[in-house]
Amino acid sequence: MIEELYLRNFRNYGEARLSFSSGINLFCGENGQGKTNLLEAIYLLGMLSSFRKAEAASMVKKGEETFCISGDFTGDGAYKLLLEKGPRGWEKISANGSLYRKKLDYLGKIRIVVFSPDEIELIQGSPEGRRRYIDRTCFNTSHHYLKQLKNYRRVLKQRNILLKKGIFRGEEFGTWTERLALAGAKIVKERAALIEKLNQKLSEGHPFLGTDSIKLRYVGTCTGDEMDVSQGLLDKLTSSSHVERCRRTTVSGPHRDDIEISVNGTVAKAFSSRGEMRSVLLALKTAETALYDDIWGESPLILLDDVASELDIGRRSALISFLREKGNQVLMTTTEAENIPLFGNKEDTLFRVSEGKIIH
Amino acid sequence: MGFFAKPIAQLIGELSKFPGIGEKTATRLAFHILRSSREDAESLAGTILAVKEKIRLCSKCFNITDEDPCRICKDTRRQQDVLCVVEGPQDVAVIERTGEFRGGYHILHGVLSPINGIGPDDLRMKSLVRRVADRDVREVIVATNPKVEGEATALYIAKLLKPFGVKVTRLAQGLPMGGELEYFDAATVSAAIEGRRDI
Ligand SMILES: Nc1ncnc2c1ncn2[C@@H]1O[C@H](COP(=O)(O)OP(=O)(O)OP(=O)(O)O)[C@@H](O)[C@H]1O
Ligand SMILES: [Mg+2]
Ligand SMILES: [Zn+2]
Numbered sequence: 001m002i003e004e005l006y007l008r009n010f011r012n013y014g015e016a017r018l019s020f021s022s023g024i025n026l027f028c029g030e031n032g033q034g035k036t037n038l039l040e041a042i043y044l045l046g047m048l049s050s051f052r053k054a055e056a057a058s059m060v061k062k063g064e065e066t067f068c069i070s071g072d073f074t075g076d077g078a079y080k081l082l083l084e085k086g087p088r089g090w091e092k093i094s095a096n097g098s099l100y101r102k103k104l105d106y107l108g109k110i111r112i113v114v115f116s117p118d119e120i121e122l123i124q125g126s127p128e129g130r131r132r133y134i135d136r137t138c139f140n141t142s143h144h145y146l147k148q149l150k151n152y153r154r155v156l157k158q159r160n161i162l163l164k165k166g167i168f169r170g171e172e173f174g175t176w177t178e179r180l181a182l183a184g185a186k187i188v189k190e191r192a193a194l195i196e197k198l199n200q201k202l203s204e205g206h207p208f209l210g211t212d213s214i215k216l217r218y219v220g221t222c223t224g225d226e227m228d229v230s231q232g233l234l235d236k237l238t239s240s241s242h243v244e245r246c247r248r249t250t251v252s253g254p255h256r257d258d259i260e261i262s263v264n265g266t267v268a269k270a271f272s273s274r275g276e277m278r279s280v281l282l283a284l285k286t287a288e289t290a291l292y293d294d295i296w297g298e299s300p301l302i303l304l305d306d307v308a309s310e311l312d313i314g315r316r317s318a319l320i321s322f323l324r325e326k327g328n329q330v331l332m333t334t335t336e337a338e339n340i341p342l343f344g345n346k347e348d349t350l351f352r353v354s355e356g357k358i359i360h
Numbered sequence: 361m362g363f364f365a366k367p368i369a370q371l372i373g374e375l376s377k378f379p380g381i382g383e384k385t386a387t388r389l390a391f392h393i394l395r396s397s398r399e400d401a402e403s404l405a406g407t408i409l410a411v412k413e414k415i416r417l418c419s420k421c422f423n424i425t426d427e428d429p430c431r432i433c434k435d436t437r438r439q440q441d442v443l444c445v446v447e448g449p450q451d452v453a454v455i456e457r458t459g460e461f462r463g464g465y466h467i468l469h470g471v472l473s474p475i476n477g478i479g480p481d482d483l484r485m486k487s488l489v490r491r492v493a494d495r496d497v498r499e500v501i502v503a504t505n506p507k508v509e510g511e512a513t514a515l516y517i518a519k520l521l522k523p524f525g526v527k528v529t530r531l532a533q534g535l536p537m538g539g540e541l542e543y544f545d546a547a548t549v550s551a552a553i554e555g556r557r558d559i
Contacts, residue, residue: 154508161474172472172480175516179508 001074001329002042002110002301008068009061011037012356020331023347024320026340027333033353035333039114039303041069042331045081046110046301047136048093048103052118056085066091075298079109104150108143111292113285116305122284123268123277127258134259137288138194141295145190152183156250163248168241177237180253185230187254192218195259201287207318208279208286212263216284220257278310282319289328304332308339317341368394420491422467422484424449432456432465439463441498445488445517447471447505455503460553463501466491471509472516483513485520492524499527501556506531518559529556 007016012034027035036052043051044059060067070082084092093100100106121129138145159176167173195216202214222232236252237244243251261268261280268280292300302323307316320342323330334340337350352359364372368390376386393401417423418430425431432438432452442463446452447470455461468483492500502517504510518528531553 151508155512158472158474158508158512165474171516171519175472175512175519176474178515179512183508 002071002331003074004072005038005042005045006068006070007038007041009064010041010067010069011059011061013037013041013061014356016356016358018351018358020329021347021349022329023324023345023349024330024332024340024343025349025351026337026343027331027351027353027358028335028337029333029353030335034356035353036116036305037356038353038358039116039305039331039333042071042301043112043114043303045069045071045083046112048083048107051114051116051303056090060085073110075110076296077109081109104146107146108139111140111296111298111300112303113289113292113300114303114305115282115285115307116303117310119281119285120274120277120310122281123261127256130259130261131255131257134191134194137198137291138190140292140300141194141197142190148183148186148190152180152187152254155180155183156253156255160249163244163250166248168245178234180250181230181233181237184233184253185226188218188220188222188229188233188257189226191254191257191259192220192223197291198284198287201290202283204290206283206286207322208282208315214268214280214283215262217260217262218257219260220254221252274310275312275315279315282311282315286322289326293326299326299328302328302330302332304330306333306335308334308336313341417467421465422469422487423452423465437462441496442501443488443491443497443499444501444503446503447510447513451503455553458553461501463499466500468504468513471504471507471513473509480516485517488517489520489524492521492526497524497526499529501529501531501553502559503531503553514559528559530559531556 001022002020004020005016005018007013009015018038027038029035040050040052040054040059043049044056048056050056050059066084066086068082068084070080073079073081078096080096082092082094083090093103093106095106095109122133135145135149139149155176159173159180162168162173162176195218198216202216206214220229221236222229224232233253237250240252261284263276263280268277289300289302292298304319307319311319316339320330320340324342324345332340333353337343343350349360371390371393372383372386375381375389376383378386381389393404414426415424416426416428418425418428418433420429420433423430423432427434439462442461443466444455444461444463445466445468446455447468449467452465452467455465466484466488468485468488470478470483472478472480472483488500491497500517500521502514504513514530521528
């Protein structure tokens with residue numbers, strides 16, 4: 001869990017210091033006061049990226065040059081994480097006083113699951129967002145995944161340069177194609193294994209959808225074990241050679257794959273109701289939460305942004321009691337505290353947020 | 361740097377071109393040179409020039425050398441039928457330090473990387489094929505770094521040498537993926553040579 005947070009010149013915050021409690025931490029305030037900014041800072045501290053598709057450079061308070069975020073976490077280890085962003089990029093990325101030069105080595109110390117209004121994109125949006133979600137979740141379950149993904153992207157980039165130059169045959173091109181198939185198969189294998197595990201969790205039931213059954217399916221070029229996928233990718237790359245020649249880029253492989261989310265056999269994208277999509281998302285995210293519980297023996301930190309605007313009171317109650325039961329620490333935002341049912345246990349804390357200031 | 365006299369500013373400029381040397385370190389080095397004796401400065405300048413004048417590439421293995429063929433290529437006690445292919449001269453030094461390998465070398469001077477505009481023709485590939493074709497080479501050990509480019513280069517070499525029926529092996533994966541041979545200790549590299557595998 002997160003125990004303390006310190007912000008300096010982050011978004012609309014000048015300086016702020018907060019202590020959290022182990023239950024629900026509720027941030028209440030009018031629109032545009034800095035509630036989401038706070039969740040964003042914590043997410044950034046753990047993941048080095050925003051859940052709002054924003055660049056860290058835009059998060060420096062207007063008129064300032066640098067921001068600083070630091071936080072104290074306890075769990076399977078105690079971490080003091082600290083970030084400093086300057087005009088030319090990250091100036092400091094540190095954990096327990098050690099500086100990290102490579103983001104990859106810093107990442108993975110804490111796990112955070114976010115529910116925010118933007119997450120609906122996961123269902124409605126393009127495959128890219130779903131791939132990003134699956135990749136992030138793969139990384140959170142096994143840290144070597146990011147290295148594999150980086151390798152795949154690097155091979156892909158190398159091969160695409162050859163295609164751009166109009167080189168699409170010969171020993172050199174063939175070499176990069178083979179390497180791409182090998183690297184791609186590793187990605188497909190990890191993603192498929194994760195989806196298997198999420199499906200397992202989803203089938204164990206969830207308090208948000210009644211008896212509906214949610215299933216994920218990896219929609220990829222190939223399936224099977226790593227060797228099969230590698231061979232399949234190689235065949236696919238070879239057979240789509242004419243398309244690659246026209247488009248001058250690699251058109252098949254895990255960077256084009258998708259994840260299909262279906263409810264009772266129907267693809268969720270086709271749903272008409274936003275509320276229903278929300279429920280599917282909640283089920284998915286709780287499955288993810290449960291998975292981290294299993295793997296790390298520790299509940300992830302839950303960030304809930306503005307759930308009241310998207311979920312009806314029944315679903316809100318179900319969500320909150322579910323999280324309470326699991327013992328997750330929750331940080332949530334709302335414009336009206338009355339919108340949050342079941343709030344006010346002794347392990348809960350209410351914060352009032354107004355114009356970049358926090359009143360305890 | 362405007363507040364330094366021109367010659368010293370120029371020296372700082374030159375020194376800061378070195379990898380890993382920022383302006384701060386370059387300034388410290390430049391002042392060190394300034395304070396040192398005339399003899400020391402001349403010796404440094406002379407040594408730098410000598411490197412450029414005396415060092416060339418061995419016509420057989422393309423290692424840097426001051427005599428051609430180089431000492432390793434000349435050494436008849438070394439195994440003549442095993443070649444170890446490396447990216448650069450520094451890698452030869454690393455492998456020699458282990459004492460594990462007693463064959464010859466072939467230095468590519470780089471790895472395949474379209475991003476950097478490097479293809480097979482920019483590396484010493486043709487000469488590798490020629491060496492394998494001309495001599496009784498039994499085994500080629502590809503010791504390129506276990507990074508994306510090093511792996512691709514290894515695979516390329518394996519394909520290239522396939523027609524010659526020579527055994528092509530790769531260093532064992534004791535080496536962490538993404539690492540550079542240069543920075544591993546001798547024990548790690550020596551274990552990797554021991555456990556090399558076919559490609
Ligand atoms: N770099 C920045 N410097 C200064 N202020 C910023 C910066 N980035 C964003 N802000 C301000 O932060 C405020 C938005 O904060 P935030 O998104 O946290 O609001 P919120 O409290 O979540 O509101 P809502 O209830 O509408 O979601 C806006 O007033 C915006 O102008
Ligand atoms: Mg908000
Ligand atoms: Zn030589």
